[in-house]
Amino acid sequence: MRCLAVLFLLMASPVWAEDIVAGLSQDEISITANFDGSEILVFGAVSREAPAPEGPLGIIITVAGPDDVVLVRRKDRRFGIWVNTDTAEIDAAPAFYAVATNTPLNEILSATEDLRHSISIGRAIRAVDTRVDDQAAYTRALVRIRSAAGLYQLLEGAVELREETLFDTRIRLPANLVEGDYLTRIYLTRGRDVVAFHETSIAVRKVGLERMIYRLAHDRPLVYGIVALTIAIIAGWGASAAFQLLRR
Amino acid sequence: MQIYLPIAEVSVNAFLLLGLGGLVGILSGMFGVGGGFLMTPLLFFIGIPPAVAVATEANQIVASSFSGVLAHLRRRTVDLKMGTVLTIGGVVGAAAGVQVFALLTRLGQVDLLVRLCYVVFLGIIGALMFVESWRAIRRARNPQSATAPIRRQRGWVDSLPFKMRFRTSGLYISVIPPVAVGVFVGVLAAIMGVGGGFIMVPAMIYLLGMPTKVVVGTSLFQIIFVTGFATLMHATTNFTVDMVLAVLLLLGGVVGAQIGTRIGVRMKAEQLRILLALMVLAVCGRLALDLLLEPAELYSLGTGGGH
Numbered sequence: 109m110r111c112l113a114v115l116f117l118l119m120a121s122p123v124w125a126e127d128i129v130a131g132l133s134q135d136e137i138s139i140t141a142n143f144d145g146s147e148i149l150v151f152g153a154v155s156r157e158a159p160a161p162e163g164p165l166g167i168i169i170t171v172a173g174p175d176d177v178v179l180v181r182r183k184d185r186r187f188g189i190w191v192n193t194d195t196a197e198i199d200a201a202p203a204f205y206a207v208a209t210n211t212p213l214n215e216i217l218s219a220t221e222d223l224r225h226s227i228s229i230g231r232a233i234r235a236v237d238t239r240v241d242d243q244a245a246y247t248r249a250l251v252r253i254r255s256a257a258g259l260y261q262l263l264e265g266a267v268e269l270r271e272e273t274l275f276d277t278r279i280r281l282p283a284n285l286v287e288g289d290y291l292t293r294i295y296l297t298r299g300r301d302v303v304a305f306h307e308t309s310i311a312v313r314k315v316g317l318e319r320m321i322y323r324l325a326h327d328r329p330l331v332y333g334i335v336a337l338t339i340a341i342i343a344g345w346g347a348s349a350a351f352q353l354l355r356r
Numbered sequence: 357m358q359i360y361l362p363i364a365e366v367s368v369n370a371f372l373l374l375g376l377g378g379l380v381g382i383l384s385g386m387f388g389v390g391g392g393f394l395m396t397p398l399l400f401f402i403g404i405p406p407a408v409a410v411a412t413e414a415n416q417i418v419a420s421s422f423s424g425v426l427a428h429l430r431r432r433t434v435d436l437k438m439g440t441v442l443t444i445g446g447v448v449g450a451a452a453g454v455q456v457f458a459l460l461t462r463l464g465q466v467d468l469l470v471r472l473c474y475v476v477f478l479g480i481i482g483a484l485m486f487v488e489s490w491r492a493i494r495r496a497r498n499p500q501s502a503t504a505p506i507r508r509q510r511g512w513v514d515s516l517p518f519k520m521r522f523r524t525s526g527l528y529i530s531v532i533p534p535v536a537v538g539v540f541v542g543v544l545a546a547i548m549g550v551g552g553g554f555i556m557v558p559a560m561i562y563l564l565g566m567p568t569k570v571v572v573g574t575s576l577f578q579i580i581f582v583t584g585f586a587t588l589m590h591a592t593t594n595f596t597v598d599m600v601l602a603v604l605l606l607l608g609g610v611v612g613a614q615i616g617t618r619i620g621v622r623m624k625a626e627q628l629r630i631l632l633a634l635m636v637l638a639v640c641g642r643l644a645l646d647l648l649l650e651p652a653e654l655y656s657l658g659t660g661g662g663h
Contacts, residue, residue, distance in 0.1 A: 139360060191468055337584050340419035345422060347419070347423040
Protein backbone atom coordinates (compact mmCIF):
# COMPACT_ATOMS: atom_id res chain seq x y z
CA MET A 109 0.00 0.00 0.00
CA ARG A 110 2.83 2.30 1.01
CA CYS A 111 4.63 1.55 -2.23
CA LEU A 112 1.55 2.37 -4.24
CA ALA A 113 1.20 5.73 -2.51
CA VAL A 114 4.83 6.54 -3.22
CA LEU A 115 4.37 5.46 -6.82
CA PHE A 116 1.35 7.69 -7.12
CA LEU A 117 3.26 10.65 -5.71
CA LEU A 118 6.17 10.01 -8.04
CA MET A 119 3.90 9.81 -11.04
CA ALA A 120 2.10 12.96 -10.02
CA SER A 121 5.30 15.04 -9.93
CA PRO A 122 5.35 17.00 -13.17
CA VAL A 123 9.04 17.23 -14.08
CA TRP A 124 11.27 14.18 -14.25
CA ALA A 125 14.97 14.76 -14.29
CA GLU A 126 15.72 11.06 -14.74
CA ASP A 127 13.57 8.05 -15.46
CA ILE A 128 13.96 4.30 -16.01
CA VAL A 129 13.29 2.32 -19.15
CA ALA A 130 13.58 -1.37 -18.33
CA GLY A 131 13.05 -4.87 -19.62
CA LEU A 132 13.19 -8.48 -18.46
CA SER A 133 14.51 -11.50 -20.30
CA GLN A 134 11.25 -13.27 -19.49
CA ASP A 135 8.02 -12.32 -17.80
CA GLU A 136 6.95 -15.81 -16.88
CA ILE A 137 8.68 -18.87 -15.47
CA SER A 138 7.20 -22.32 -15.91
CA ILE A 139 7.88 -24.95 -13.28
CA THR A 140 7.98 -28.16 -15.28
CA ALA A 141 8.90 -31.69 -14.20
CA ASN A 142 12.59 -31.10 -14.86
CA PHE A 143 12.67 -27.54 -13.48
CA ASP A 144 16.09 -26.85 -12.04
CA GLY A 145 15.96 -23.17 -11.25
CA SER A 146 16.11 -20.29 -13.69
CA GLU A 147 18.08 -17.16 -14.34
CA ILE A 148 16.46 -13.88 -15.25
CA LEU A 149 18.18 -10.96 -16.90
CA VAL A 150 16.97 -7.52 -15.83
CA PHE A 151 18.21 -4.71 -18.05
CA GLY A 152 17.40 -1.11 -18.86
CA ALA A 153 18.55 2.44 -19.29
CA VAL A 154 18.32 5.73 -17.45
CA SER A 155 16.63 8.33 -19.65
CA ARG A 156 17.34 11.99 -19.04
CA GLU A 157 15.64 15.14 -20.27
CA ALA A 158 18.45 17.31 -18.88
CA PRO A 159 22.17 16.81 -18.06
CA ALA A 160 22.84 14.34 -15.21
CA PRO A 161 22.43 15.93 -11.74
CA GLU A 162 25.04 15.84 -8.97
CA GLY A 163 25.61 12.95 -6.57
CA PRO A 164 26.39 9.27 -7.04
CA LEU A 165 23.92 7.34 -9.18
CA GLY A 166 22.52 4.17 -7.64
CA ILE A 167 20.60 1.37 -9.29
CA ILE A 168 18.82 -1.10 -7.01
CA ILE A 169 16.99 -4.07 -8.50
CA THR A 170 14.80 -6.22 -6.27
CA VAL A 171 12.88 -9.40 -7.07
CA ALA A 172 10.32 -10.40 -4.45
CA GLY A 173 8.29 -13.60 -4.34
CA PRO A 174 4.83 -13.83 -2.77
CA ASP A 175 4.56 -12.90 0.92
CA ASP A 176 3.56 -15.54 3.43
CA VAL A 177 3.23 -16.07 7.15
CA VAL A 178 6.24 -18.00 8.44
CA LEU A 179 6.63 -19.77 11.75
CA VAL A 180 10.18 -19.80 13.05
CA ARG A 181 10.83 -22.48 15.65
CA ARG A 182 13.78 -22.75 17.98
CA LYS A 183 15.16 -25.99 19.35
CA ASP A 184 16.24 -26.42 22.90
CA ARG A 185 17.56 -29.33 24.91
CA ARG A 186 14.83 -31.10 26.87
CA PHE A 187 15.42 -34.42 28.63
CA GLY A 188 18.67 -34.85 26.71
CA ILE A 189 17.21 -34.47 23.23
CA TRP A 190 16.78 -31.45 20.97
CA VAL A 191 13.15 -30.42 20.72
CA ASN A 192 11.34 -27.46 19.14
CA THR A 193 10.38 -25.32 22.11
CA ASP A 194 9.69 -21.71 21.14
CA THR A 195 7.90 -20.37 18.09
CA ALA A 196 7.73 -16.88 16.65
CA GLU A 197 5.36 -15.82 13.92
CA ILE A 198 6.68 -13.63 11.13
CA ASP A 199 3.63 -11.84 9.72
CA ALA A 200 4.86 -11.54 6.17
CA ALA A 201 8.08 -12.70 4.61
CA PRO A 202 8.66 -13.05 0.87
CA ALA A 203 9.22 -16.63 -0.27
CA PHE A 204 12.07 -15.30 -2.41
CA TYR A 205 13.92 -11.98 -2.22
CA ALA A 206 16.93 -10.72 -4.10
CA VAL A 207 18.50 -7.27 -3.95
CA ALA A 208 21.09 -6.38 -6.58
CA THR A 209 22.92 -3.05 -6.58
CA ASN A 210 25.75 -1.39 -8.44
CA THR A 211 27.66 -0.38 -5.26
CA PRO A 212 27.25 -1.24 -1.55
CA LEU A 213 23.62 -0.64 -0.60
CA ASN A 214 24.20 1.85 2.24
CA GLU A 215 26.22 4.14 -0.07
CA ILE A 216 23.26 4.67 -2.39
CA LEU A 217 20.26 4.34 -0.07
CA SER A 218 19.51 6.19 3.15
CA ALA A 219 17.86 4.45 6.11
CA THR A 220 14.74 6.62 5.73
CA GLU A 221 14.33 5.74 2.07
CA ASP A 222 14.91 2.07 2.90
CA LEU A 223 12.14 2.26 5.48
CA ARG A 224 9.81 4.01 3.07
CA HIS A 225 10.31 1.60 0.16
CA SER A 226 11.14 -1.61 2.14
CA ILE A 227 14.16 -2.38 0.00
CA SER A 228 16.79 -4.21 2.10
CA ILE A 229 16.17 -7.82 3.10
CA GLY A 230 15.56 -6.85 6.73
CA ARG A 231 12.92 -4.29 5.70
CA ALA A 232 11.20 -6.66 3.24
CA ILE A 233 10.24 -8.90 6.19
CA ARG A 234 7.40 -7.69 8.35
CA ALA A 235 7.48 -9.01 11.90
CA VAL A 236 5.52 -7.35 14.67
CA ASP A 237 4.93 -10.40 16.85
CA THR A 238 5.42 -9.41 20.45
CA ARG A 239 4.86 -12.76 22.13
CA VAL A 240 8.54 -13.66 22.19
CA ASP A 241 11.29 -11.65 23.83
CA ASP A 242 13.92 -11.67 21.12
CA GLN A 243 11.93 -11.34 17.90
CA ALA A 244 15.06 -10.03 16.16
CA ALA A 245 16.90 -13.32 16.70
CA TYR A 246 14.07 -15.19 14.97
CA THR A 247 14.04 -12.75 12.04
CA ARG A 248 17.82 -13.14 11.71
CA ALA A 249 17.41 -16.93 11.73
CA LEU A 250 14.82 -16.68 8.94
CA VAL A 251 17.19 -14.58 6.82
CA ARG A 252 20.09 -16.94 7.59
CA ILE A 253 18.18 -20.11 6.65
CA ARG A 254 16.68 -18.66 3.48
CA SER A 255 20.02 -17.11 2.46
CA ALA A 256 21.67 -20.51 2.81
CA ALA A 257 18.98 -21.99 0.55
CA GLY A 258 19.59 -19.28 -2.07
CA LEU A 259 16.14 -17.82 -1.45
CA TYR A 260 17.39 -14.51 -0.05
CA GLN A 261 20.21 -12.89 -1.93
CA LEU A 262 22.07 -9.64 -1.32
CA LEU A 263 24.05 -9.01 -4.50
CA GLU A 264 25.97 -5.79 -3.93
CA GLY A 265 27.88 -4.78 -7.03
CA ALA A 266 26.03 -7.26 -9.23
CA VAL A 267 24.36 -4.53 -11.28
CA GLU A 268 26.59 -3.50 -14.17
CA LEU A 269 26.22 0.23 -14.91
CA ARG A 270 27.74 1.64 -18.10
CA GLU A 271 28.18 5.35 -18.81
CA GLU A 272 25.74 6.14 -15.98
CA THR A 273 23.01 5.06 -18.42
CA LEU A 274 22.82 1.38 -19.34
CA PHE A 275 22.45 -1.21 -16.62
CA ASP A 276 21.85 -4.94 -16.37
CA THR A 277 22.03 -7.78 -13.84
CA ARG A 278 21.33 -11.49 -13.68
CA ILE A 279 19.37 -13.00 -10.81
CA ARG A 280 19.40 -16.71 -10.17
CA LEU A 281 16.09 -18.25 -9.07
CA PRO A 282 16.63 -21.58 -7.27
CA ALA A 283 14.82 -24.84 -8.01
CA ASN A 284 12.64 -24.76 -4.89
CA LEU A 285 10.49 -21.80 -6.00
CA VAL A 286 6.91 -21.39 -4.90
CA GLU A 287 4.19 -20.30 -7.30
CA GLY A 288 3.09 -16.69 -7.48
CA ASP A 289 3.77 -13.28 -8.97
CA TYR A 290 7.36 -12.18 -8.45
CA LEU A 291 7.52 -8.39 -8.32
CA THR A 292 10.60 -6.91 -9.95
CA ARG A 293 11.33 -3.35 -8.89
CA ILE A 294 14.04 -1.06 -10.14
CA TYR A 295 14.97 1.99 -8.06
CA LEU A 296 17.10 4.85 -9.26
CA THR A 297 18.79 6.80 -6.48
CA ARG A 298 20.70 10.08 -6.37
CA GLY A 299 22.42 11.16 -3.18
CA ARG A 300 20.88 8.19 -1.32
CA ASP A 301 17.31 9.25 -2.20
CA VAL A 302 15.01 7.34 -4.52
CA VAL A 303 14.32 9.52 -7.56
CA ALA A 304 12.68 7.05 -9.93
CA PHE A 305 10.96 3.73 -9.66
CA HIS A 306 9.83 1.03 -12.08
CA GLU A 307 7.87 -2.14 -11.37
CA THR A 308 6.96 -5.23 -13.37
CA SER A 309 6.07 -8.75 -12.38
CA ILE A 310 7.16 -12.23 -13.38
CA ALA A 311 4.55 -14.96 -13.17
CA VAL A 312 5.95 -18.18 -11.74
CA ARG A 313 3.59 -21.07 -12.47
CA LYS A 314 3.61 -24.80 -12.35
CA VAL A 315 2.67 -26.08 -15.79
CA GLY A 316 1.66 -29.34 -17.42
CA LEU A 317 1.70 -32.49 -15.33
CA GLU A 318 3.15 -30.69 -12.29
CA ARG A 319 0.22 -28.28 -12.27
CA MET A 320 -2.34 -31.02 -12.85
CA ILE A 321 -1.04 -33.10 -9.95
CA TYR A 322 -0.75 -30.15 -7.59
CA ARG A 323 -4.24 -28.84 -8.38
CA LEU A 324 -5.82 -32.27 -8.12
CA ALA A 325 -4.14 -32.90 -4.75
CA HIS A 326 -5.49 -29.63 -3.32
CA ASP A 327 -8.86 -29.25 -5.06
CA ARG A 328 -10.03 -32.88 -5.04
CA PRO A 329 -7.92 -34.65 -2.41
CA LEU A 330 -10.17 -37.72 -2.29
CA VAL A 331 -9.96 -38.26 -6.06
CA TYR A 332 -6.20 -37.68 -5.87
CA GLY A 333 -5.83 -40.26 -3.11
CA ILE A 334 -7.87 -42.81 -5.07
CA VAL A 335 -5.79 -42.16 -8.20
CA ALA A 336 -2.57 -42.60 -6.17
CA LEU A 337 -3.87 -45.90 -4.77
CA THR A 338 -4.98 -47.11 -8.20
CA ILE A 339 -1.53 -46.42 -9.62
CA ALA A 340 0.03 -48.30 -6.70
CA ILE A 341 -2.27 -51.31 -7.13
CA ILE A 342 -1.74 -51.47 -10.90
CA ALA A 343 2.03 -51.22 -10.36
CA GLY A 344 1.91 -53.97 -7.73
CA TRP A 345 -0.20 -56.20 -9.95
CA GLY A 346 2.05 -55.45 -12.94
CA ALA A 347 5.15 -56.36 -10.95
CA SER A 348 3.60 -59.64 -9.85
CA ALA A 349 2.48 -60.48 -13.41
CA ALA A 350 5.90 -59.59 -14.85
CA PHE A 351 7.61 -61.72 -12.21
CA GLN A 352 5.40 -64.70 -13.16
CA LEU A 353 6.25 -64.25 -16.83
CA LEU A 354 9.97 -64.14 -16.04
CA ARG A 355 9.78 -67.36 -14.04
CA ARG A 356 8.26 -69.28 -16.94
CA MET B 357 18.48 -35.62 -14.16
CA GLN B 358 16.72 -33.32 -11.71
CA ILE B 359 13.01 -33.73 -11.23
CA TYR B 360 10.68 -31.32 -9.48
CA LEU B 361 8.31 -33.07 -7.06
CA PRO B 362 4.97 -31.23 -7.23
CA ILE B 363 3.80 -31.90 -3.67
CA ALA B 364 7.11 -31.98 -1.79
CA GLU B 365 8.05 -28.80 -3.78
CA VAL B 366 11.70 -29.76 -3.92
CA SER B 367 13.87 -30.69 -6.85
CA VAL B 368 15.78 -33.96 -6.52
CA ASN B 369 17.77 -36.25 -8.77
CA ALA B 370 15.46 -38.82 -10.40
CA PHE B 371 18.24 -41.43 -10.56
CA LEU B 372 18.92 -41.02 -6.85
CA LEU B 373 15.25 -41.84 -6.15
CA LEU B 374 15.28 -44.79 -8.56
CA GLY B 375 18.50 -45.97 -6.92
CA LEU B 376 17.07 -45.65 -3.41
CA GLY B 377 13.94 -47.51 -4.51
CA GLY B 378 16.14 -50.19 -6.04
CA LEU B 379 18.40 -50.48 -2.99
CA VAL B 380 15.51 -50.79 -0.56
CA GLY B 381 13.82 -53.15 -3.04
CA ILE B 382 16.90 -55.42 -3.04
CA LEU B 383 16.94 -55.43 0.76
CA SER B 384 13.23 -56.14 1.01
CA GLY B 385 13.60 -58.95 -1.50
CA MET B 386 16.59 -60.40 0.40
CA PHE B 387 15.08 -60.19 3.85
CA GLY B 388 11.40 -60.46 3.04
CA VAL B 389 10.55 -57.18 4.78
CA GLY B 390 8.48 -54.30 3.44
CA GLY B 391 11.33 -51.84 3.59
CA GLY B 392 9.21 -48.88 4.71
CA PHE B 393 11.19 -48.56 7.91
CA LEU B 394 14.38 -48.09 5.85
CA MET B 395 12.93 -46.01 3.01
CA THR B 396 11.23 -43.35 5.14
CA PRO B 397 14.43 -42.40 7.08
CA LEU B 398 16.42 -42.44 3.81
CA LEU B 399 13.91 -39.97 2.35
CA PHE B 400 14.47 -37.71 5.40
CA PHE B 401 18.22 -37.85 4.77
CA ILE B 402 17.90 -36.66 1.14
CA GLY B 403 15.76 -33.69 2.17
CA ILE B 404 12.16 -34.76 1.53
CA PRO B 405 9.94 -33.11 4.17
CA PRO B 406 9.07 -35.80 6.80
CA ALA B 407 5.31 -35.32 6.35
CA VAL B 408 5.60 -36.01 2.62
CA ALA B 409 8.01 -38.91 3.14
CA VAL B 410 5.66 -40.69 5.55
CA ALA B 411 2.51 -40.24 3.44
CA THR B 412 4.17 -41.15 0.15
CA GLU B 413 5.86 -44.20 1.63
CA ALA B 414 2.46 -45.46 2.78
CA ASN B 415 1.33 -45.22 -0.85
CA GLN B 416 4.39 -47.12 -2.07
CA ILE B 417 3.84 -49.92 0.46
CA VAL B 418 0.35 -50.49 -0.99
CA ALA B 419 2.01 -51.41 -4.28
CA SER B 420 4.70 -53.69 -2.89
CA SER B 421 2.35 -55.53 -0.52
CA PHE B 422 -0.30 -55.92 -3.23
CA SER B 423 2.30 -57.56 -5.42
CA GLY B 424 3.28 -59.83 -2.51
CA VAL B 425 -0.23 -60.80 -1.45
CA LEU B 426 -1.13 -62.01 -4.97
CA ALA B 427 1.59 -64.65 -4.69
CA HIS B 428 0.28 -65.69 -1.25
CA LEU B 429 -3.33 -65.86 -2.47
CA ARG B 430 -2.28 -68.26 -5.22
CA ARG B 431 -0.62 -70.45 -2.57
CA ARG B 432 -3.68 -70.08 -0.29
CA THR B 433 -1.59 -68.84 2.61
CA VAL B 434 -3.84 -65.91 3.57
CA ASP B 435 -6.30 -66.15 6.47
CA LEU B 436 -8.92 -63.81 5.04
CA LYS B 437 -11.09 -63.83 8.16
CA MET B 438 -8.20 -63.00 10.47
CA GLY B 439 -7.00 -60.45 7.92
CA THR B 440 -10.39 -58.73 7.98
CA VAL B 441 -10.43 -58.54 11.79
CA LEU B 442 -6.88 -57.11 11.78
CA THR B 443 -7.89 -54.63 9.07
CA ILE B 444 -10.86 -53.34 11.07
CA GLY B 445 -8.50 -52.59 13.96
CA GLY B 446 -5.90 -51.19 11.55
CA VAL B 447 -8.29 -48.71 9.94
CA VAL B 448 -9.34 -47.38 13.35
CA GLY B 449 -5.67 -47.06 14.34
CA ALA B 450 -4.68 -45.36 11.07
CA ALA B 451 -7.54 -42.84 11.38
CA ALA B 452 -6.35 -41.94 14.89
CA GLY B 453 -2.71 -41.86 13.77
CA VAL B 454 -3.39 -39.42 10.92
CA GLN B 455 -5.27 -37.09 13.30
CA VAL B 456 -2.35 -37.18 15.77
CA PHE B 457 -0.01 -36.52 12.84
CA ALA B 458 -2.06 -33.49 11.69
CA LEU B 459 -2.23 -32.11 15.25
CA LEU B 460 1.52 -32.41 15.78
CA THR B 461 2.18 -30.84 12.36
CA ARG B 462 0.32 -27.79 13.61
CA LEU B 463 2.32 -27.79 16.84
CA GLY B 464 5.60 -28.17 14.97
CA GLN B 465 6.47 -31.41 16.74
CA VAL B 466 5.83 -33.90 13.95
CA ASP B 467 9.53 -34.34 13.09
CA LEU B 468 10.27 -35.14 16.69
CA LEU B 469 7.42 -37.66 16.95
CA VAL B 470 8.39 -39.47 13.75
CA ARG B 471 12.08 -39.55 14.64
CA LEU B 472 11.42 -40.70 18.21
CA CYS B 473 9.14 -43.50 16.98
CA TYR B 474 11.85 -44.60 14.58
CA VAL B 475 14.63 -44.53 17.15
CA VAL B 476 12.57 -46.49 19.69
CA PHE B 477 11.20 -49.14 17.31
CA LEU B 478 14.30 -49.58 15.17
CA GLY B 479 16.40 -49.80 18.34
CA ILE B 480 14.22 -52.49 19.92
CA ILE B 481 13.70 -54.53 16.74
CA GLY B 482 17.34 -54.24 15.68
CA ALA B 483 18.66 -55.31 19.08
CA LEU B 484 16.22 -58.24 19.35
CA MET B 485 17.03 -59.45 15.86
CA PHE B 486 20.76 -59.15 16.47
CA VAL B 487 20.64 -61.15 19.70
CA GLU B 488 18.33 -63.77 18.19
CA SER B 489 20.38 -64.32 15.04
CA TRP B 490 23.64 -64.31 17.04
CA ARG B 491 22.24 -67.12 19.18
CA ALA B 492 21.06 -68.98 16.07
CA ILE B 493 24.56 -68.83 14.59
CA ARG B 494 26.10 -70.14 17.84
CA ARG B 495 23.48 -72.89 18.03
CA ALA B 496 24.34 -73.92 14.49
CA ARG B 497 28.01 -74.29 15.53
CA ASN B 498 27.36 -76.53 18.56
CA PRO B 499 24.07 -78.32 17.89
CA GLN B 500 23.92 -80.21 21.26
CA SER B 501 22.90 -77.02 23.10
CA ALA B 502 19.73 -76.60 21.00
CA THR B 503 16.71 -75.63 23.04
CA ALA B 504 13.21 -77.03 22.64
CA PRO B 505 10.85 -74.94 20.46
CA ILE B 506 8.70 -72.59 22.51
CA ARG B 507 5.08 -73.64 22.80
CA ARG B 508 2.41 -71.02 23.02
CA GLN B 509 1.12 -70.94 26.52
CA ARG B 510 -2.55 -70.80 27.34
CA GLY B 511 -2.95 -67.66 29.42
CA TRP B 512 -4.88 -64.43 29.64
CA VAL B 513 -5.39 -64.26 25.88
CA ASP B 514 -7.66 -67.32 25.99
CA SER B 515 -9.78 -66.01 28.85
CA LEU B 516 -11.07 -62.99 26.89
CA PRO B 517 -14.67 -62.86 25.59
CA PHE B 518 -16.05 -62.54 21.97
CA LYS B 519 -14.49 -65.75 20.70
CA MET B 520 -14.41 -66.40 16.99
CA ARG B 521 -13.31 -69.34 14.86
CA PHE B 522 -10.54 -68.78 12.30
CA ARG B 523 -10.52 -71.90 10.10
CA THR B 524 -7.45 -71.18 7.97
CA SER B 525 -5.33 -70.56 11.05
CA GLY B 526 -7.05 -73.35 13.02
CA LEU B 527 -7.74 -71.02 15.94
CA TYR B 528 -10.69 -70.37 18.23
CA ILE B 529 -9.80 -67.16 20.07
CA SER B 530 -11.23 -63.86 21.25
CA VAL B 531 -11.28 -61.05 18.64
CA ILE B 532 -9.90 -58.53 21.15
CA PRO B 533 -6.17 -59.35 20.74
CA PRO B 534 -6.24 -59.29 16.89
CA VAL B 535 -8.19 -56.02 16.87
CA ALA B 536 -5.73 -54.52 19.38
CA VAL B 537 -2.75 -55.63 17.28
CA GLY B 538 -4.49 -54.11 14.23
CA VAL B 539 -5.06 -50.77 15.95
CA PHE B 540 -1.45 -50.57 17.13
CA VAL B 541 -0.07 -51.35 13.66
CA GLY B 542 -2.51 -48.87 12.09
CA VAL B 543 -1.21 -46.06 14.31
CA LEU B 544 2.38 -46.93 13.35
CA ALA B 545 1.47 -47.04 9.65
CA ALA B 546 0.05 -43.52 9.82
CA ILE B 547 2.81 -42.00 11.95
CA MET B 548 5.90 -43.79 10.65
CA GLY B 549 4.96 -44.55 7.04
CA VAL B 550 5.65 -48.25 7.51
CA GLY B 551 3.57 -51.35 6.83
CA GLY B 552 4.19 -52.59 10.35
CA GLY B 553 4.98 -56.14 9.31
CA PHE B 554 7.97 -56.16 11.65
CA ILE B 555 5.62 -55.70 14.62
CA MET B 556 2.68 -57.71 13.32
CA VAL B 557 4.52 -60.89 12.32
CA PRO B 558 5.97 -61.55 15.81
CA ALA B 559 2.65 -60.53 17.39
CA MET B 560 0.73 -63.00 15.22
CA ILE B 561 3.10 -65.87 16.00
CA TYR B 562 3.68 -65.34 19.71
CA LEU B 563 0.55 -63.51 20.87
CA LEU B 564 -2.17 -65.00 18.64
CA GLY B 565 -0.44 -68.32 18.02
CA MET B 566 -1.09 -68.36 14.28
CA PRO B 567 0.69 -71.00 12.16
CA THR B 568 3.83 -69.54 10.56
CA LYS B 569 2.80 -70.38 6.98
CA VAL B 570 -0.20 -68.02 6.97
CA VAL B 571 1.45 -65.21 8.95
CA VAL B 572 3.26 -63.35 6.14
CA GLY B 573 0.36 -63.54 3.66
CA THR B 574 -2.18 -62.41 6.24
CA SER B 575 -0.01 -59.54 7.43
CA LEU B 576 0.48 -58.39 3.80
CA PHE B 577 -3.29 -58.58 3.29
CA GLN B 578 -3.87 -56.32 6.30
CA ILE B 579 -1.03 -53.96 5.30
CA ILE B 580 -2.61 -53.24 1.86
CA PHE B 581 -5.83 -52.00 3.42
CA VAL B 582 -4.27 -50.12 6.31
CA THR B 583 -1.58 -48.32 4.27
CA GLY B 584 -4.15 -47.71 1.53
CA PHE B 585 -6.46 -46.13 4.09
CA ALA B 586 -3.55 -44.15 5.58
CA THR B 587 -2.67 -42.87 2.09
CA LEU B 588 -6.25 -41.65 1.56
CA MET B 589 -6.34 -40.02 5.00
CA HIS B 590 -2.99 -38.28 4.47
CA ALA B 591 -4.10 -37.13 0.99
CA THR B 592 -7.31 -35.60 2.33
CA THR B 593 -6.13 -34.23 5.72
CA ASN B 594 -2.51 -33.25 5.17
CA PHE B 595 -2.19 -33.06 1.32
CA THR B 596 1.20 -34.76 1.56
CA VAL B 597 1.07 -37.71 -0.87
CA ASP B 598 3.49 -37.08 -3.75
CA MET B 599 2.53 -39.21 -6.75
CA VAL B 600 5.69 -38.47 -8.72
CA LEU B 601 7.88 -39.48 -5.78
CA ALA B 602 5.82 -42.65 -5.22
CA VAL B 603 6.06 -43.72 -8.87
CA LEU B 604 9.84 -43.23 -8.98
CA LEU B 605 10.34 -45.21 -5.76
CA LEU B 606 7.99 -47.92 -7.06
CA LEU B 607 9.87 -48.40 -10.34
CA GLY B 608 13.17 -48.82 -8.52
CA GLY B 609 11.59 -50.98 -5.84
CA VAL B 610 9.95 -53.43 -8.24
CA VAL B 611 13.21 -54.14 -10.07
CA GLY B 612 15.23 -54.22 -6.84
CA ALA B 613 12.88 -56.71 -5.16
CA GLN B 614 13.42 -59.26 -7.93
CA ILE B 615 17.21 -58.96 -7.75
CA GLY B 616 17.06 -59.14 -3.95
CA THR B 617 14.98 -62.32 -3.92
CA ARG B 618 17.64 -64.03 -6.04
CA ILE B 619 20.50 -62.89 -3.80
CA GLY B 620 18.53 -63.94 -0.72
CA VAL B 621 18.22 -67.57 -1.86
CA ARG B 622 22.02 -67.95 -1.95
CA MET B 623 22.67 -66.69 1.59
CA LYS B 624 22.16 -68.34 4.96
CA ALA B 625 19.13 -67.16 6.93
CA GLU B 626 21.11 -66.34 10.10
CA GLN B 627 23.70 -64.32 8.19
CA LEU B 628 20.91 -62.44 6.42
CA ARG B 629 19.19 -61.64 9.68
CA ILE B 630 22.34 -60.44 11.41
CA LEU B 631 23.08 -58.16 8.42
CA LEU B 632 19.55 -56.77 8.52
CA ALA B 633 19.85 -56.25 12.29
CA LEU B 634 23.10 -54.29 11.85
CA MET B 635 21.52 -52.14 9.15
CA VAL B 636 18.47 -51.40 11.28
CA LEU B 637 20.74 -50.43 14.18
CA ALA B 638 22.81 -48.17 11.89
CA VAL B 639 19.73 -46.24 10.71
CA CYS B 640 18.53 -46.03 14.33
CA GLY B 641 21.92 -44.68 15.45
CA ARG B 642 21.98 -42.04 12.73
CA LEU B 643 18.50 -40.82 13.70
CA ALA B 644 19.37 -40.89 17.40
CA LEU B 645 22.47 -38.75 16.81
CA ASP B 646 20.29 -36.09 15.18
CA LEU B 647 18.22 -35.92 18.34
CA LEU B 648 21.13 -36.06 20.80
CA LEU B 649 23.77 -33.80 19.24
CA GLU B 650 23.38 -30.05 19.20
CA PRO B 651 22.15 -29.17 15.69
CA ALA B 652 24.20 -26.67 13.62
CA GLU B 653 21.05 -24.61 13.07
CA LEU B 654 18.82 -24.27 16.12
CA TYR B 655 16.03 -22.61 14.18
CA SER B 656 13.71 -24.13 11.62
CA LEU B 657 10.94 -22.70 9.44
CA GLY B 658 7.35 -23.80 9.22
CA THR B 659 4.43 -22.53 7.23
CA GLY B 660 2.03 -20.29 9.04
CA GLY B 661 -1.65 -20.39 9.70
CA GLY B 662 -3.83 -22.73 11.70
CA HIS B 663 -3.01 -21.88 15.27
